[in-house]
Amino acid sequence: IFIIIIAAIGATVLLGLFTFIVAQDKNSRRVNTREQAFQTAEAGVYWYRWYLAHMIEGKTAREVDQFWNSVPAPIGVGTNNAYEADYPNPGVSAFGKYSLEVTKPPSGSSIITVKSTGWTNKNPNQKRTIQVRFRKPAWCEYVVLADSNIRFGAGTEVYGQVHSNGGVQFDGVAHHLVTAWPETYWIQDQDVRGWHDGVWTNNPPESERFLAGKRFPVPEQNFSAVIANLNLAKDYSGPEDGGLYLGQDKVSGTVRDWYCGGGSCSWREITVNNKAVDGYHLIFNPQAGEGNDTISVSMVTSYGTGSYRILQETTPAVTYDVPDSGLIFVENHAWVEGRIDSEHLSVVAADLMENPGEPEPPGHDKDIYINNDILYTNKDGRDILGLLAQDNVTVGLYSENDLEIDAALLARRGRVGRDYYSSPPEYYLRDTITVYGAIVTKQRYGFSWINTQTGQRVSGYETRNITFDNNLIYWPPPFFPTGDKYQIDLWQEL
Incomplete structure (x- = not known):
């Protein structure tokens, strides 16, 4: 009987330990997935800053205004114009995507709002969203x-x-x-x-x-x-x-x-x-x-x-x-x-x-x-x-x-x-x-x-x-x- 009791206790401890390890592994995977989704969304923000630099940096105020009002609209601008792109893992195929929604500046302003949503291909329902505001430093x-x-x-x-x-x-x-x-x-x-x-x-x-x-x-x-x-x-x-x-x-x-x-x-x-x-x-x-x-x-x-x-x-x-x-x-x-x-x-x-x-x-x-x-x-x-x-x-x-x-x-x-x-x-x-x-x-x-x-x-x-x-x-x-x-x-x- 003593041996049976000891075995039962040991089995319970091992089962609890196994359950804990599995739960920790799941949580670690979930946290890792959320972190990867966040990094993907973050990559979208920095890609858009690169895009702005290449499209309008160094241009006059009128040229910048023409860019924002051009047809077709700039990437991400418009209610039905969300921009979606792969996020590559260096040396490996893309493991996630980000989607960009951009609010263009009002006339006479340089302030742009960018909302970037990121997710991984393995867990597309686990998403993270970042919203940033870009602006050019004003002379004032x-x-x-x-x-x-x-x-x-x-x-x-x-x-x-x-x-x-x-x-x-x-x-x-x-x-x-x-x-x-x-x-x-x-x-x-x-x-x-x-x-x-x-x-x-x-x-x-x-x-x-x-x-x-x-x-x-x-x-x-x-x-x-x-x-x-x-x-x-x-x-x-x-x-x-x-x-x-x-x-x-x-x-x-x-x-x-x-x-x-x-x-x-x-x-x-x-x-x-x-x-x-x-x-x-x-x-x-x-x-x-x-x-x-x-x-x-x-x-x-x-x-x-x-x-x-x-x-x-x-x-x-x-x-x-x-x-x-x-x-x-x-x-x-x-x-x-x-x-x-x-x-x-x-x-x-x-x-x-x-x-x-x-x-x-x-x-x-x-x-x-x-x-x-x-x-x-x-x-x-x-x-x-x-x-x-x-x-x-x-x-x-x-x-x-x-x-x-x-x-x-x-x-x-x-x-x-x-x-x-x-x-x-x-x-x-x-x-x-x-x-x-x-x-x-x-x-x-x-x-x-x-x-x-x-x-x-x-x-x-x-x-x-x-x-x-x-x-x-x-x-x-x-x-x-x-x-x-x-x-x-x-x-x-x-």
């Missing part, structure tokens, strides 16, 4: 991006990355990395004339200027490609694409005109017939509820050509809903102010009437003028504004003493800044300007003028606060320029 991911030598004065505090295709003299406080393309560069300013490192300071110690360090030389950014973004914006500015287009209207009637004669100058009223307007005045009006904002638009018939103050405009203003596509294209100068609430949009000012190519004909140099606050209601990504000018983004003489601009600013051929003024005394010197967003400028930017002999401010804003809006990393304004290489910025398993 720099708080300041310039195509020429730039100089930050001692009163400037900058939060965000700074890059220039020229050299950078930084005498303020940089809280993030500062980079430049040249290793050394020549400065003409009398107080620091000579050769200097690509990034340097005339206000030591460096440890108190570059809190996150500096780096040079680094690759440059191609400003000549920006014209393609402006052309593409015009293509999509019509009502059929959900945009708002403001052209070069003409007016008749009495307007103010600056006249000089007899040794003096003064304003006079003259009668005009079919006169081209000088631009458009846009005021954003926030309304309760997402996507409910309106824009008041009037035609500017007279303005101070040096002060950029509106002297006369048509009344009453016309009220428009913010366009569905988030694009307002002004084929003229644009004066912009107001507040937005839960909107993502861009205002583009450019004259592309005669020649949409590069270079534009003389006189085709439209600006954006800012004299009053441009504000976000929400600074959590719900509000995004881009102001893209063919030439300059200019703060006028009669700008607010404490001015805030919440936007990503771009000056394609000119500069973002404020002109030099020496009068009137109550306006040429201003107190504080705050830019919450980003600055992209072809020429040297600046909101303050310094006497290089004395180091004293002689015009402009005393305090310049430039703070990067981190939300621009994930939600750049429509049609804002980007780099040409896609990267993954969101990865999740479904």
Whole structure:
């Protein structure tokens, strides 16, 4: 009996051990199959990144747009166009497949969503699905991006990355990395004339200027490609694409005109017939509820050509809903102010009437003028504004003493800044300007003028606060320029 009991116990233990081993083997196979399915899905993601690099890397914004709207559609795009491919095991035949479903970017954006589902041939019902978001890094991911030598004065505090295709003299406080393309560069300013490192300071110690360090030389950014973004914006500015287009209207009637004669100058009223307007005045009006904002638009018939103050405009203003596509294209100068609430949009000012190519004909140099606050209601990504000018983004003489601009600013051929003024005394010197967003400028930017002999401010804003809006990393304004290489910025398993 004792032997029988021992044998029964042994058999039970062996059966349990065998059952455990079988269960572990099954679980190991299941885990291995799931891991192989995951790796197959992952391979699909990286194959699509390779595909994007070969199809659209290095192309203009318009060429990229044509690719996404081509017939037949790009691989994986469309409700019934899932792309399926074998996943090869090196040296052996394919052991699995992946299926790709792609959501193409909306007009003016580079963001692509790719869903990749993988499985093995042995266990086709055991599937894993990955969803990723591809995007091209937008230029507004720099708080300041310039195509020429730039100089930050001692009163400037900058939060965000700074890059220039020229050299950078930084005498303020940089809280993030500062980079430049040249290793050394020549400065003409009398107080620091000579050769200097690509990034340097005339206000030591460096440890108190570059809190996150500096780096040079680094690759440059191609400003000549920006014209393609402006052309593409015009293509999509019509009502059929959900945009708002403001052209070069003409007016008749009495307007103010600056006249000089007899040794003096003064304003006079003259009668005009079919006169081209000088631009458009846009005021954003926030309304309760997402996507409910309106824009008041009037035609500017007279303005101070040096002060950029509106002297006369048509009344009453016309009220428009913010366009569905988030694009307002002004084929003229644009004066912009107001507040937005839960909107993502861009205002583009450019004259592309005669020649949409590069270079534009003389006189085709439209600006954006800012004299009053441009504000976000929400600074959590719900509000995004881009102001893209063919030439300059200019703060006028009669700008607010404490001015805030919440936007990503771009000056394609000119500069973002404020002109030099020496009068009137109550306006040429201003107190504080705050830019919450980003600055992209072809020429040297600046909101303050310094006497290089004395180091004293002689015009402009005393305090310049430039703070990067981190939300621009994930939600750049429509049609804002980007780099040409896609990267993954969101990865999740479904």
